[in-house]
Amino acid sequence: MLFAFSACEKDETQATLTPSNSPTLRASTNSVVLTQANAAQTAITYTWTPISSFSWQNASSEYQPAVTYTIQLDRQGNNFASPANISAGNGPTTALTVEALNTSLNxxxxxxGTATPLEARLRASYAANAPLYSEVLPLTATAYRVCVAPRDASGAEIVWSIIGPAGVDWDTDVVLTYDCDTRTYGTTRALNAGEFKFRRNRDWGTNYGDDGADGALELNGANITVAAAGNYTIKLDLNATPKPTFTLTRR
Incomplete structure (x- = not known):
């Protein structure tokens, strides 16, 4: 980094700011497979030797600029032409969650679902100087498609559940999981011999039963019966026509 100190109109001295070292990057792993179910877990931790100090040439100063670090990721062989940049603060370590890393990979x-070879490096930025970069580390990563369940007009997630003694009782909802690929709700779990219904957002305002015991659902329809206790897979298809449908398969 250069600074100009002028003693007179003809004399000018260039002051140079030099970092004591370049950062050295290390990674906790070189291969990650990301899944939405583990979004909150740590996917990879990067650590580095931070720039410890700066020295001045041709100037007397104790000024030490702040250093900010950024993890850069790019496809292998792209030479970081268009990297994903992940803020890493002031160091000397950062832990990337599965969700944060997946967002960057997207x-x-x-x-x-495809393992892709990538490259990672650390960028150290200080003052107005050109940044310093660490050595490049390999990373093979498998990203996932973000599954967003249907939402109402306010942006709140729409929850579907079963309720009744076949699950727990008439006061307890068993929430179903949304599947983005099939656009259905479902679960696999132990059920009791007994009855249940489907309802939206844990409220009886919108509930489905089966009047004809044929797998086609009707609003406010009859209770659905589980004849024998056991493990079952329940699938609710609200997009089926002409009526929503469900399947109940014993495992």
Missing amino acids: TLGLAP
Whole structure:
């Protein structure tokens, strides 16, 4: 970094700011498979040797600029032409959650479910100087497609559940999981011999039963019967026509 100190109109001295070292990057792993179910877990931790100090040439100063670090990720062989940048603060370590890493990988256009070779490096920025970079580390990553369940007009997630003694009782909802690929709700779990119904947002305002015991659902329809206790897979298809449908399969 250069600073100009002028003693007179003809004399000018260039002051140079030099970092004591370049950062050295390390990673906790070189391969990650990301899943939405583990979104809150740590996917990878990067640590580095931070720039410890700066020295001045041709100037007397104790000024030490703040250093900010950024993890850069890019496809292998792209030479960081269009990297994903992840803020890493002032160091000397950062832990990336599965969700945060997946978000960054999606900006690179990675195909979900496919292992893709990447490269990672650390960028150290200080004052107005050109940044310093660490050595490049390899990373093989498998990203996932973000599954967003249907939402209402307010943006709140719509929850579907079963309720009744076949699950727990008439006061307790068993929430179903949304599947983005099939656009259905479902669960696999132990059920009791007894009855249940489907309802939306844990409220009886919108509930479905089966009047004809034929797998087609009707609003405010009859209770659905589980004849024998056991493990079952329940699937609710609200997009089926002409009526929503469900399946109940014993495992």
